[in-house]
Amino acid sequence: MVERLQTLEAFKKAETVGLYLAIGGEVNLDPLLPICGEAGKRVAIPVFNRELEIYEMAEITASTRFTRGQYGIREPVRAPLVAMKSIDLIAVPGVAFDRRGNRLGRGGGYYDRLLDAYHGFSAAVAFDFQVLDAIPVDHHDQPVDALVTESLIFEV
Numbered sequence: 001m002v003e004r005l006q007t008l009e010a011f012k013k014a015e016t017v018g019l020y021l022a023i024g025g026e027v028n029l030d031p032l033l034p035i036c037g038e039a040g041k042r043v044a045i046p047v048f049n050r051e052l053e054i055y056e057m058a059e060i061t062a063s064t065r066f067t068r069g070q071y072g073i074r075e076p077v078r079a080p081l082v083a084m085k086s087i088d089l090i091a092v093p094g095v096a097f098d099r100r101g102n103r104l105g106r107g108g109g110y111y112d113r114l115l116d117a118y119h120g121f122s123a124a125v126a127f128d129f130q131v132l133d134a135i136p137v138d139h140h141d142q143p144v145d146a147l148v149t150e151s152l153i154f155e156v
Contacts, residue, residue, distance in 0.1 A: 008089070011089050016041065016042040017041050019036075019090075044059050045076065046110075058082060060076050060079055064079060085119070089121045090122050092144050093125065122144040123145065123146040
């Protein structure tokens with residue numbers, strides 16, 4: 001899926017990409033980190049702001065050190081924050097997706113709040129089995145612009 005994500009025009013044109021560091025069952029995007037670095041792209045990943053109880057995006061580089069953050073997710077140590085408006089494409093994890101771009105997360109609404117402040121291109125990166133005909137949608141749920149799986153790239 002890393003290869004397929006790179007074929008998106010939005011990825012090719014992106015100067016700054018938002019990625020995630022996978023946890024249980026999510027597509028591992030770690031191979032993209034050096035690829036982005038070699039292509040001169042800035043990379044930002046979510047970091048949990050405990051005071052505000054929200055995720056924000058922070059820049060990482062090849063020399064970034066990591067620690068275990070909220071929910072055991074790897075987070076950079078003292079990385080500079082990146083404004084959502086400066087991210088050209090953001091890759092989004094989830095539990096399930098449908099072909100209308102709806103996303104089912106892990107239930108905390110953290111990514112929905114993060115995406116609510118984002119107006120660039122968003123791509124769900126998932127396994128084929130995670131794409132369903134329909135999933136439950138709430139008023140606060142934020143859809144994605146594209147689905148990228150091992151067998152398809154589907155722009156919504």
